[in-house]
Amino acid sequence: MTSALAPQSSPAKAPIRAIRVGILGFGTVGTGAYRMLEDNREAITRKIGFPVQVVRIGIRDPSKPRSLDAALFTTDLDSIINDPSIDVVLELIGGTEPAGALVERALRNGKHVVTANKELIAKHGSRLVHLAKSLGLDLHYEAAVGGGIPLVQPLKHQLAGNDLLKMVGILNGTTNYILTQMREEGADFEAALAEAQAKGYAEADPTNDVDGFDTAYKIAILASIAFGKQVPMDGVHREGIRSVTAIDMRYADALGYAVKLLGIVQPVDEDKVLARVHPTLIPKSHPIASVRGVYNALWLHGDFVGDVMFSGRGAGSDPTASAVIGDLIDVGRNMAVGGSGSAIPYDTGLKTASIDNLETGFYLRLRVQDRPKVLGHIATIFGAHSVSLAAMEMKTLSQGKGEIVFLTHPCQEKNFRAALEDLGAERMVEEISSSFRVEQAE
């Protein structure tokens, strides 16, 4: 008689001698990942239980000088995803195509996939993770958000039991560097951007970073994990940092705030979140306000864990490689025990609320005529829209011209917008120079 608890015999499997890896893309992240595998070979082998062997590297431009054996490289990316001897594909190309089709075909060919591709996961993560899971494969993407900072795995695992009440992230190193230079050096946006480009932090076409797309992908990925359903990208409200000036930085500083490009998500009800990316005044006392330069951070509040903050280097070759290789080690450990288990699927269908429904404070800078009754008139317009003023700075610019900066108490976004429209129609208001949302101290 056999006991139900007796060990079952399973078909004999050939022992694994090495994980055979194909790399797609050999730019900043690919070269870093390869170097980490070389430099830390012994420790990585020990941690997995067998060595990692890079079999092939797929590249676009064969004429670029490279220090490795030319036989490792191929421009035929299909030959990597069709190679039956390859166990794991590292997709380090970026963008949705051809990367998306390559990832899908690699999975269908039975390969685990590790990717650093934020746009692909933000747009197609639910479908691809479901596919991986259905095929018994791993699909990891820690490097897609926050470079070397562990964010994806803690949200999937250690924090998964919490109801998340808010997440606030500085998730783009380029814009955080630019804003830090503007605050600390008094530089204007264009000068700070040019410096970031000269230092290699910003790309020649900085749109993806400075207009908030990169942050939007990243906060959408984190929210999709945290809320268990994919956040639709067209439901993420997005504004970049081109409207921030050195003058606003100075006023914000004097009022006790830093200006940061934040990705913010909060649940609105059971199946709905408000997800937004915009330049924000945040009190200097908030832990995320002191995250400088190219550093990234994620602050969150969970119902049981309370406040948590992660920070570190969010971009660059080495930190991103650290996340890619961490994922590869996870795949290797799963392979060692004959399985997978780290593809945690999430569905589609999360609803997003309009920013009109946001309740937040505002910063507003106006150029006005400097004469009697102006201030009272402006205050009356705010009052008519139920917007309550919290602080004010005022100065004379020249004969008969003044500049006023207001902070409001939290109010409905749509009420503030309506007040702005009325102010814009007033002759005494010569210019609505800028307005930004203000986060409250936690």
Ligand code: HSE
């Ligand atoms: N361009 C990104 C940043 C890095 O500046 O943070 C890659 O996500």
